Structure formats: structure tokens, C-alpha cells
Amino acid sequence: MRETMKAIVLAKFGGFDAFEMRDVAVPAVGSRQVRVRVHATAINPLDYQIRRGDYADYVPLPAIIGHDVSGVVEETGADVGEFAVGDEVYYTPRIFGGPGSYAEQHVADVDLVARKPRNISHLEAASLTLVGGTVWESLVTRARLAVHETILIHGGAGGVGSVAIQLAKAMGARVITTARRSNHDFVRSLGADDVIDHRADDYVAAVADLTQGQGVDVVFDTIGGDALTRSPLVLADAGRVVSIVDIAQPQNLIEAWGKNAAYHFVFTRQNRGKLDALTNLVERGLIKPVIGAVLPLAQIGEAHELLEAGGSRGLRGKVAIDVAGQVVNP
Numbered sequence: 441m442r443e444t445m446k447a448i449v450l451a452k453f454g455g456f457d458a459f460e461m462r463d464v465a466v467p468a469v470g471s472r473q474v475r476v477r478v479h480a481t482a483i484n485p486l487d488y489q490i491r492r493g494d495y496a497d498y499v500p501l502p503a504i505i506g507h508d509v510s511g512v513v514e515e516t517g518a519d520v521g522e523f524a525v526g527d528e529v530y531y532t533p534r535i536f537g538g539p540g541s542y543a544e545q546h547v548a549d550v551d552l553v554a555r556k557p558r559n560i561s562h563l564e565a566a567s568l569t570l571v572g573g574t575v576w577e578s579l580v581t582r583a584r585l586a587v588h589e590t591i592l593i594h595g596g597a598g599g600v601g602s603v604a605i606q607l608a609k610a611m612g613a614r615v616i617t618t619a620r621r622s623n624h625d626f627v628r629s630l631g632a633d634d635v636i637d638h639r640a641d642d643y644v645a646a647v648a649d650l651t652q653g654q655g656v657d658v659v660f661d662t663i664g665g666d667a668l669t670r671s672p673l674v675l676a677d678a679g680r681v682v683s684i685v686d687i688a689q690p691q692n693l694i695e696a697w698g699k700n701a702a703y704h705f706v707f708t709r710q711n712r713g714k715l716d717a718l719t720n721l722v723e724r725g726l727i728k729p730v731i732g733a734v735l736p737l738a739q740i741g742e743a744h745e746l747l748e749a750g751g752s753r754g755l756r757g758k759v760a761i762d763v764a765g766q767v768v769n770p
Contacts (some may be wrong), residue, residue, distance in 0.1 A: 446544035454492030456741035475515040479562035479764040481541040482508040506541030510565035528556040554715035557722040562596040564729040567758035587612035590655040597623040599758040647674040672696040730757030
């Protein structure tokens with residue numbers, strides 16, 4: 441085994457030029473850990489928030505960030521029996537808990553690691569780990585979305601929304617989503633029953649029309665802004681709102697009082713159980729990861745720029761990073 445590897449290091453907080461490719465030491469493997477050759481990773485909003493310095497207190501520099509891994513096990517700790525060398529796996533590294541996935545190799549606690557779905561590529565698997573775990577936590581664990589209930593998913597064409605639509609349909613729900621008009625056919629292809637043009641339509645009025653004034657049982661907020669304030673206006677009685685967006689400004693939730701609404705704020709905690717459940721759905725053809733762009737590891741800065749501007753550019757799904765295809769160590 442080589443003692444060093446190529447990694448993209450966040451050298452400073454700031455813009456897209458904050459990253460440097462460096463040779464760094466390969467981490468040692470603990471007794472309940474595995475070392476994985478990273479074939480692919482992906483970019484998440486959390487990544488560029490860290491790069492900008494939003495979580496500076498939690499990320500000492502220099503740092504290797506990144507929150508999606510798909511790859512092959514190359515070494516197992518002495519007390520690992522779940523996986524063997526050569527197994528294909530995928531997972532999210534522990535958030536704010538050590539080096540991330542922008543590297544050729546990664547060492548992870550075995551309890552975080554799951555078997556990669558057999559019917560998708562490493563790029564597709566890497567695009568699913570953090571997003572998939574977050575959506576599962578939001579819809580299954582928190583919202584407890586039930587068969588025949590109706591859900592409004594904000595931002596259905598994005599990396600999170602595109603998976604949320606598919607999971608909600610797999611759970612037997614009616615799905616209403618918001619998207620720009622050019623993405624309406626796309627989100628319908630994922631399973632959306634009704635689509636609201638987020639630019640032209642007032643989604644509160646549109647939901648009232650679509651539900652004959654009854655409202656939706658669940659709102660899933662992936663976009664922020666005034667979505668939390670306005671969500672009670674589209675809820676049925678005893679509805680639930682789940683948000684994965686940081687609350688940058690205080691919001692008035694007085695309208696939620698009259699609806700007996702429940703609010704859930706999700707900063708997902710990863711584990712193998714969520715990924716095993718997702719693997720089952722992926723292998724049954726019920727969830728298909730959506731990749732909007734693929735870049736090499738050396739272009740992490742460009743990948744961040746693409747994701748941050750994704751909404752205005754019409755990006756669909758995730759930005760994935762091909763690590764195995766990066767020519768770094770002949």
C-alpha cells in the first residue's frame with residue numbers, strides 16, 4: 441500500500457479557488473474501520489457552505505471535506521467481519537468527524553458503510569449517499585409519510601428533490617412538486633403527479649386548487665426562503681413540515697398554530713440501516729439516482745461553482761466527481 445494519496449485540501453475559507461491538490465498521508469485503519477479506494481464522490485450544499493466558512497468552528501483547516509463515497513474496500517480492521525477486501529461499498533463519512541471524501545482513499549467506521557447497489561455505477565451510488573439518507577430521515581423517520589397521503593416537495597428537480605419524489609411515490613403518496621417549467625416533464629418522469637411552476641404560480645393557491653382546498657399532509661422544504669412561513673398555508677389539519685435548510689433569519693410560524701402543525705428540522709445522521717433500505721429500493725428499480733454533471737477530482741472548484749449556480753442554470757440532480765478516472769498517480 442502506498443503511504444500517500446492525492447487529496448483535494450481546503451486550504452482557506454472562501455471562493456472556488458480555496459482548494460489545493462496535495463499529497464497527504466493515507467490514514468491508518470482502526471480495528472472497526474475499513475479503508476476504501478474512492479471511485480466517486482459528489483458535491484452537496486453542505487460542501488460549499490463549509491468552503492465559504494459557514495461552519496468554521498467545526499472544520500479546522502487545512503481540511504479534506506466531502507460527504508459521499510462509493511468505492512471498493514482495500515483493507516479491513518482486525519474486528520471487521522461485515523466486509524472483505526474487494527467489496528463494493530457506499531456511505532457518507534462522519535460529518536464534522538474527520539477527513540472527507542475528496543481523496544483517493546478514505547477510512548471509515550464500519551457502522552457507516554453499506555453494500556453498494558449492484559445495478560448502479562459508482563458515480564450514481566456516490567450521488568445518493570448523503571441525499572438518500574437525508575430524504576429517508578425526512579420522509580420516513582420524521583414525517584412518517586403514509587400511503588395515500590399528499591406531499592408537497594419544494595424544488596423537485598434538485599439533488600434532494602429528485603430522490604424525494606421517487607421515495608414518496610414508492611411509499612404510495614400523491615406527490616405535488618415545484619419546478620421551473622422546463623423541468624416539468626422531467627419531474628413527472630420521476631413520479632410527480634402534479635407540478636407547480638415555481639416562477640409563474642403562487643404555490644399556495646395552486647395547492648389549494650389541486651387539493652380542492654384540503655391541503656397537503658406533508659411539506660418537504662429543500663429551498664429555504666419563506667417556505668417555512670408559508671408552509672402552514674398549504675397544510676391540512678395536523679400536517680407536518682420537514683425542512684433540511686438552515687434558518688438564516690427568524691420566521692413567524694403563527695399560521696402553524698391553527699393547523700396543529702408539526703415542524704421537523706433535519707440535519708441527518710448517517711447509518712448503514714438507511715442505506716440498506718435505499719439499496720433495496722434502488723435494486724428494485726424504485727429509485728434511480730439523477731446526475732446532472734460529472735467532473736474530475738482536480739476540478740472540485742468548478743464543481744462547487746456549478747452546484748451553487750445550479751438553480752439558475754437549470755441543473756438537474758447531483759454534481760458527481762469521478763475520482764477513479766483522475767490521472768494522478770500513474
